[in-house]
Amino acid sequence: MTSTRKSRLQSKIALVTGGTKGIGKAVVLAFLREGASVVFTGSTGQDGPPLERALREQGHDATFMQCDSRSEQQIGDVVARVVEMHGRLDIAVNNVGNIAPSDAPLGKLHETSVDAFDETINRNLVTTFISMKHEIAVMLPQGGGVICNTSSMAGVRVSDAVSAAYHAAKAGVVHLTRKAAIQYASDNIRVNVIAPGATYTEQAQKRFTHEAFDELAASVHPLGRAVTPEECAEVFVFLCSDESAAITGHLMPVDGGWAAK
Template sequence: MDTSRNRLQSKVALVTGGTKGIGKAIVMRFLQEGATVVFTGSTAEAGQELEQALANQGHEAAFMQCDGRDEQQIAGVIECIVATYGRFDIAVNNVGNTAPSDSALGKVHETPLEAFEDTLHRNLTSTFLSMKHEIAAMLPLGGGAICNTASMAGVRVSSAGSPAYHAAKAAVIHLTRKAAIQYARDNIRVNVVAPGATATERVLSRWTREELDQLATVHPMGRAVTPEECADAFLFLCSDEAASITGHMVPIDGGWTAN
């Protein structure tokens, strides 16, 4: 069922980490609501394939390859958006995952420093660098909306994430709040979404559906959430419907935080 209300009509949005999972769902949802979307990813093939598929569907979306940990690349993406479209309204910072060398079941005393730092860079540093340049671009344009992707691992401790991942996502939440306060008078809203167990491609490649359902028993609703359900939260926070909401953390967790 098409529930589009053109809530992002004429808006220009950036979605980092937008080639799969929650990021891809956000790209699709924003396009359905009338936005022009630029999305990034580290793999050119996946990004170009999605860009072509979206173009075939009549959507205005552009892919730019970008390593979220590389400040020069991030700055270049944002400069290109402003130069191309003359505006920059929305940014979703969705880059982040556990480093390959960082065991999701690892313990603090067993975690190599390199693995800990790699996970922090993929989640916290990438978010900071994106926000730094997004805010700098939005200030002279009169404001905008930024929404970061954290995780329930940054809110509640579970067995499904490494110590570094828990620390990084908690820091993303607090960084969001700091920026929200600093730029509230500049008409730049900054919020963060914290998904619980989510049935993304990456998660389902690591755990079977049965294992994911077991992890999702921490959700009082008794199931994993979907990328599309997460995307709806990002849509609301980035739309004018949330014009007075900033510094807020929205858990998409099937009731976990209330339990």
């Protein structure tokens, strides 16, 4: 029997930054499944081109663009190329962010260098700001769009597992989202943010078995297990689809119940 389920992002044009691994890659796959044309970025040319080839061989409209999201010039060029290719930008997911190598996750605030703090802020908060700046600029004249940012439960709850700079950066992403949502609501631009809990990404796979990571996540997740990138991606699909047309400025924890504790 043929499925009659309507694709929730049919014919939408989407940009996903940080889309070659982890949550970003899961979002790319979910958006393509739901009928979108997707441009996705990565900071190196290692993972993007083979992923693009594989997706195109499956019949998807997927395009990889290498981009350092800390560079306003490069982000601006990517957004301009999306509009040049497709004529518009309907959806943007800003997913770039991690702790700077020099910013020790378990380090004390008073021992953190200004350079390490700045780099973590740049990788998470500044990249989100730059991306939103250029995405909103093209959404305004076309009459609207949807933006969804990736924060972290580190932006909602204090944890011993991450640095002070990472907490500050991810909390900043939450408030930046809320500010943009209020400023551009009358322009038909919705802006929301997702806060993943402990998520079993490729980075976690390098250090833990799935069972061990579930056990670690269970210490903070009432559901007793880790979140998967695919579960996060389903929330992005909802928030970027017309199903959430009345939702903007919203922080959506995807955290196994952590935010309720």
